[in-house]
Amino acid sequence: MKKSLYLLLLLLIPLACVENTNKTDEKTEIANRAWWKEGVIYQIYPRSFKDSDGDGVGDLRGVIDKLDYIESLGVKMVWMNPFFESPMVDNGYDVSDYRAILPAFGSMEDFDELLAGLHQRGIKFVLDVVVNHSSDQHEWFKQSRSSRDNPYRDYYHWWPAEKGDPPYRYSLFDAEGNAWKYDSITDAYYLHYFAAEQPDLNWENPKVREEVYDIMKFWADKGVDGFRLDAFQFVSKDTTFPAWPKGYEKDFIKYVGMGPHLHSYLQEMNREVFSKYDVFSVSEGAGSTFEDAHLLVDADRNELDMAYHFETVDLVNSLEGYKLKELKEVFSRWDSAFAEKGWISIFLSNHDVSRIVSRFGNDTPEYRSPSAKLLTTFLLSMRGTPYTYYGDELGMTNIDFQSIEQYQDIAAINGYQKALSEGADMELHMQALNFLSRDNGRTPMQWDSTEHAGFSTATPWLPVNENYTEINVAAQDSDPNSVLNHFRAMTALRNNNQVLIYGDYEMLAPEHEQIYAYTRTLGEDQMLVLLNFSESTARMVLADGWRSAREVINNYTTLENDGTTVSLKPWQAVIMQP
Ligand code: NOJ
Numbered sequence: 001m002k003k004s005l006y007l008l009l010l011l012l013i014p015l016a017c018v019e020n021t022n023k024t025d026e027k028t029e030i031a032n033r034a035w036w037k038e039g040v041i042y043q044i045y046p047r048s049f050k051d052s053d054g055d056g057v058g059d060l061r062g063v064i065d066k067l068d069y070i071e072s073l074g075v076k077m078v079w080m081n082p083f084f085e086s087p088m089v090d091n092g093y094d095v096s097d098y099r100a101i102l103p104a105f106g107s108m109e110d111f112d113e114l115l116a117g118l119h120q121r122g123i124k125f126v127l128d129v130v131v132n133h134s135s136d137q138h139e140w141f142k143q144s145r146s147s148r149d150n151p152y153r154d155y156y157h158w159w160p161a162e163k164g165d166p167p168y169r170y171s172l173f174d175a176e177g178n179a180w181k182y183d184s185i186t187d188a189y190y191l192h193y194f195a196a197e198q199p200d201l202n203w204e205n206p207k208v209r210e211e212v213y214d215i216m217k218f219w220a221d222k223g224v225d226g227f228r229l230d231a232f233q234f235v236s237k238d239t240t241f242p243a244w245p246k247g248y249e250k251d252f253i254k255y256v257g258m259g260p261h262l263h264s265y266l267q268e269m270n271r272e273v274f275s276k277y278d279v280f281s282v283s284e285g286a287g288s289t290f291e292d293a294h295l296l297v298d299a300d301r302n303e304l305d306m307a308y309h310f311e312t313v314d315l316v317n318s319l320e321g322y323k324l325k326e327l328k329e330v331f332s333r334w335d336s337a338f339a340e341k342g343w344i345s346i347f348l349s350n351h352d353v354s355r356i357v358s359r360f361g362n363d364t365p366e367y368r369s370p371s372a373k374l375l376t377t378f379l380l381s382m383r384g385t386p387y388t389y390y391g392d393e394l395g396m397t398n399i400d401f402q403s404i405e406q407y408q409d410i411a412a413i414n415g416y417q418k419a420l421s422e423g424a425d426m427e428l429h430m431q432a433l434n435f436l437s438r439d440n441g442r443t444p445m446q447w448d449s450t451e452h453a454g455f456s457t458a459t460p461w462l463p464v465n466e467n468y469t470e471i472n473v474a475a476q477d478s479d480p481n482s483v484l485n486h487f488r489a490m491t492a493l494r495n496n497n498q499v500l501i502y503g504d505y506e507m508l509a510p511e512h513e514q515i516y517a518y519t520r521t522l523g524e525d526q527m528l529v530l531l532n533f534s535e536s537t538a539r540m541v542l543a544d545g546w547r548s549a550r551e552v553i554n555n556y557t558t559l560e561n562d563g564t565t566v567s568l569k570p571w572q573a574v575i576m577q578p
Contacts, residue, residue, distance in 0.1 A: 078126065081128050
């Protein structure tokens with residue numbers, strides 16, 4: 001083929017995809033429509049997105065500078081990780097003032113401008129609310145620890161030392177795994193499920209709950225459109241602190257999640273906050289059963305709107321990776337459990353895990369691009385609200401940290417100390433960190449091929465991945481065949497086709513070892529999704545109705561289809577329509 005003709009065809013591909021093939025609107029009444037079900041959420045880690053003032057740390061003005069880029073992605077919501085006043089022990093998940101912006105991130109005027117800029121572009125904003133715990137530098141905690149009869153004492157959980165050792169509780173970030181920290185000022189222990197600098201708030205105290213609702217109303221009055229509740233399944237506690245069996249932490253969620261009054265607190269929050277604004281709500285974690293998740297999000301419960309469960313990201317929690325069969329099984333099981341009632345989040349990455357293409361795709365130069373496109377095709381064609389973590393739209397990959405000194409994340413640093421003191425195999429531990437650590441997913445956004453990837457003029461707080469000269473926005477923006485433009489084509493396809501949002505999901509060929517295939521059906525509208533999750537060609541016989549179907553999106557320029565059987569190239573992803 002002549003080079004110019006080839007280029008012309010390439011250019012036509014994304015255009016072919018944005019066509020509205022929707023037959024649904026006029027013919028099918030869709031029950032329970034909601035804006036937060038229809039758009040894709042783009043997650044921004046503000047420290048790493050764009051630095052506007054040359055201090056090596058991303059900030060709100062940096063996000064403002066990139067609003068047009070965000071709009072160009074076709075996403076309809078932005079969830080931004082915390083940017084409040086904080087000592088940054090856990091990168092902002094330790095808040096010391098819920099109504100103030102950390103100066104390194106900017107000012108309240110910057111926030112207002114950012115929110116207005118998003119709204120002008122038809123994009124909603126989701127606030128991260130971190131209220132299972134605060135920072136130990138929050139005024140409430142400073143007061144609370146100062147004396148046993150301070151009015152803020154009951155804002156946190158205290159265990160007086162004269163009662164003996166507190167009942168064992170596991171901490172996720174503590175170097176000794178101990179969630180009780182002794183404080184000599186009042187001769188008592190306080191509880192911290194995360195780091196010692198993140199004391200757990202006492203939700204059993206109605207004053208704490210009122211304070212939180214006031215904070216949420218402060219932000220809702222500013223115009224935020226949604227709330228993501230951090231670690232919220234842990235907030236309610238049995239304050240008699242019964243003894244739990246040794247090793248209970250292997251079943252952490254079962255013991256620690258869904259405490260005795262969680263549902264009544266959420267109903268209260270819904271009454272006090274959500275019901276008064278046009279906002280949506282999602283909490284991190286969804287208990288340990290479907291029943292838990294339904295109780296959290298079914299519309300008639302008046303609690304939350306959307307479940308965010310971890311079974312899918314948890315498929316990769318060791319060096320062994322995952323099996324396609326399990327991935328299909330988990331996604332299908334969750335889909336069918338929520339087919340009639342409730343709504344779920346669809347994601348395979350966020351700021352707490354390593355890069356999607358390195359975990360679920362193949363990040364070698366040969367397959368990085370097709371596998372990143374396949375993962376986008378997959379997540380944006382499932383039922384539920386899809387979340388895309390910044391940089392995944394480019395196929396950004398894990399960074400290759402070798403020594404513990406390179407890590408910044410408190411979970412990595414304290415986890416290393418813990419493993420060391422327990423005599424773990426440290427070589428293996430470092431390999432697992434290299435593959436799984438959260439810092440992998442937090443390296444600066446790769447904007448262009450200039451120094452520091454165009455993220456900052458100074459040395460960034462976390463190193464830029466060396467592959468930035470090849471993987472960056474500038475290079476991909478102008479390449480019609482890039483991972484980025486495939487992402488844009490997929491958001492356009494989803495935004496224009498209700499079948500991809502509300503359509504019933506049915507898995508085909510569940511036993512196929514390479515291909516994940518499914519249909520989405522809404523009234524007369526139907527799409528077939530074919531995804532080859534492997535490095536070799538994969539074949540599948542098409543059912544009658546699909547033999548002459550046309551492609552609506554394809555991450556390769558061709559599709560081998562002899563009218564009966566399709567042959568998918570390594571990591572090929574295709575969506576077809578009859
Ligand atoms: C969950 C957040 O996603 C994570 O980043 C944070 O470290 C913990 N909660 C503690 O807030």
